[in-house]
Amino acid sequence: MAAGSADILWTILGGLVTLAIFSFLYRDNPLYKMAEHIAVGVSVGFIIVTYYNTIFLPKIWDNVLHLGKYDYLIPLAFGALLFTRFTPKHGWLSRWSLAFLLGAGSGLSIPSTLEGRVLQQAEGTVRSLVAAAPSAGAGVDVGASFAAIFLVVGTVACLVFFLFSVEHKGGIGRFAYFGRLCIMAGFGASFGYTVMARVSLLIGRVQYLTRDFVDAISRIL
Amino acid sequence: MDIATLLQKMLKLDRRIIYTLVFVGVVLPFYLAWPPIRIEVSREVEDAFRIIDAIPPNSTPLLLSFDYDPASAAELTPMAVAALHHCFEREIRVLVISLQYTGLGAGIAADVVPRIAAEHGRVKNVDWAFLGFQPNAMVAMLQMGEDIKRTFPVDYYGTPVDSIPLMESIQNYDQIPAVLTLASTAVGEFWAIYPGSRYGLTVLGGLTAVYVADIQPFYQSGQIKGILGGLKGAAEYEQRIGRPGDDMNGMRSQKVIHYLIILFIALGNVAYLLARRRQA
Numbered sequence: 001m002a003a004g005s006a007d008i009l010w011t012i013l014g015g016l017v018t019l020a021i022f023s024f025l026y027r028d029n030p031l032y033k034m035a036e037h038i039a040v041g042v043s044v045g046f047i048i049v050t051y052y053n054t055i056f057l058p059k060i061w062d063n064v065l066h067l068g069k070y071d072y073l074i075p076l077a078f079g080a081l082l083f084t085r086f087t088p089k090h091g092w093l094s095r096w097s098l099a100f101l102l103g104a105g106s107g108l109s110i111p112s113t114l115e116g117r118v119l120q121q122a123e124g125t126v127r128s129l130v131a132a133a134p135s136a137g138a139g140v141d142v143g144a145s146f147a148a149i150f151l152v153v154g155t156v157a158c159l160v161f162f163l164f165s166v167e168h169k170g171g172i173g174r175f176a177y178f179g180r181l182c183i184m185a186g187f188g189a190s191f192g193y194t195v196m197a198r199v200s201l202l203i204g205r206v207q208y209l210t211r212d213f214v215d216a217i218s219r220i221l
Numbered sequence: 222m223d224i225a226t227l228l229q230k231m232l233k234l235d236r237r238i239i240y241t242l243v244f245v246g247v248v249l250p251f252y253l254a255w256p257p258i259r260i261e262v263s264r265e266v267e268d269a270f271r272i273i274d275a276i277p278p279n280s281t282p283l284l285l286s287f288d289y290d291p292a293s294a295a296e297l298t299p300m301a302v303a304a305l306h307h308c309f310e311r312e313i314r315v316l317v318i319s320l321q322y323t324g325l326g327a328g329i330a331a332d333v334v335p336r337i338a339a340e341h342g343r344v345k346n347v348d349w350a351f352l353g354f355q356p357n358a359m360v361a362m363l364q365m366g367e368d369i370k371r372t373f374p375v376d377y378y379g380t381p382v383d384s385i386p387l388m389e390s391i392q393n394y395d396q397i398p399a400v401l402t403l404a405s406t407a408v409g410e411f412w413a414i415y416p417g418s419r420y421g422l423t424v425l426g427g428l429t430a431v432y433v434a435d436i437q438p439f440y441q442s443g444q445i446k447g448i449l450g451g452l453k454g455a456a457e458y459e460q461r462i463g464r465p466g467d468d469m470n471g472m473r474s475q476k477v478i479h480y481l482i483i484l485f486i487a488l489g490n491v492a493y494l495l496a497r498r499r500q501a
Contacts, residue, residue, distance in 0.1 A: 025240045043325065050324035054354050058375045109359060109415075116414030116444060124442025151441070190434040192479075193451065197296060197430035199247070199478045200452040203471045204295020206247050 008216045015213030018205055125155055154182040228492035239485065246481050250473035258473050265440060266457040269425045269447025273307060276398045282314035282387065284400040287326035293405035293429050294329060299455035299468050300427040301333050301403055307462045309341035314387060317351040320358035320408055327354035331377060350387045353377035358408045359415055366394050366420040399423040409436060413444040427454065
């Protein structure tokens with residue numbers, strides 16, 4: 001079969017599976033179930049093949065059998081031990097692998113996480129409150145300065161909102177309320193971005209259906 | 222029927238009517254080229270553009286990491302395409318990897334990168350190379366800081382990395398001017414925390430819109446130098462490189478749907494408040 005014909009068939013198949021998935025919006029049905037299972041099966045199949053070709057073959061097979069690097073059998077054994085979880089009798093062996101993963105993972109991540117997620121983030125919050133204008137000698141950038149001050153005040157207000165050792169009354173209460181507004185604004189921004197993301201996915205599928213799928217159908221008719 | 226009764230009925234509106242309206246709202250702008258839309262390039266996108274644009278031609282490569290799966294392709298593939306067009310037009314070399322844990326990102330990269338490279342006549346392994354996929358993003362990122370060739374001994378196509386001309390002068394992040402991670406998960410944040418903090422790598426994020434609000438603090442702190450956020454970010458980048466594409470039409474649909482959702486939220490709240498007042 002020519003590549004062009006194969007492309008057309010794959011495009012039509014993709015369109016039909018998309019429509020089957022969309023059919024769930026009306027109600028659950030066998031077509032949707034079938035498409036769902038196809039998606040899961042194809043994904044898992046792709047993952048297995050990718051891991052086999054890009055991890056197992058170059059890192060284990062070639063190193064052990066072709067290069068004689070037998071120390072690579074140690075991580076292989078640790079990996080194999082994870083599968084003992086499928087048998088209740090030997091499941092405890094998988095804890096060795098998990099212990100190694102947790103220990104090594106923590107050791108590797110804690111210093112960088114502390115640096116990147118705590119120290120640099122704290123530093124970013126307390127940078128100069130007065131921002132200079134982009135062009136030299138133009139004085140103060142009012143907008144950027146306001147944003148910097150708002151960032152600091154808003155951060156502190158959010159922290160105060162979660163401060164439960166002091167009763168939220170009077171000035172503290174009003175400041176905590178401002179923190180609550182900041183948190184709600186954050187949730188609102190997240191919701192807006194989420195809507196944009198989900199609509200983007202729908203746009204991608206609609207583009208596929210109205211252009212690629214329709215074009216493929218028209219070529220075989 | 223008075224307005225109050227109408228709003229009451231809205232509270233019991235069949236969700237399939239809303240789905241239909243959303244679908245129509247997405248499709249119509251593609252055919253009508255309406256509503257009018259003006260894309261203004263944001264500071265985050267401008268920063269990302271300038272950093273990539275400043276990479277010297279035929280020199281050290283931009284590291285482009287496909288850290289997403291097909292579920293996010295609608296948002297992130299346009300960014301990948303726009304960034305690749307930008308690089309290849311300016312003869313900037315590109316080193317492609319994928320650290321998305323399922324490996325599905327590698328499949329997307331294998332489809333997208335050779336196609337765009339061919340459009341510009343860029344040569345595989347000289348102007349661009351695809352090193353493939355590694356699981357456990359954090360470990361791979363840290364190992365690349367020491368030795369990229371040891372992290373990726375062979376490329377995606379099975380070629381030993383030692384024999385790839387593009388890799389001759391590349392040892393670790395010291396020879397990488399910037400990384401653009403196209404991420405739908407925490408991998409985007411990992412780039413800022415691990416290679417960014419520990420090795421001083423310049424990190425740019427092409428992120429799904431869901432993820433932008435989470436990653437914004439990293440931009441404000443300077444840990445991420447530029448952000449392309451969702452379909453809007455992709456459209457802005459296309460605008461900036463002078464290649465407006467499908468994302469412009471996509472943004473028309475976004476505009477319609479956002480107005481529609483705001484309208485539904487407002488009407489739903491009014492109806493809810495009226496219902497509560499009646500009950501009182």
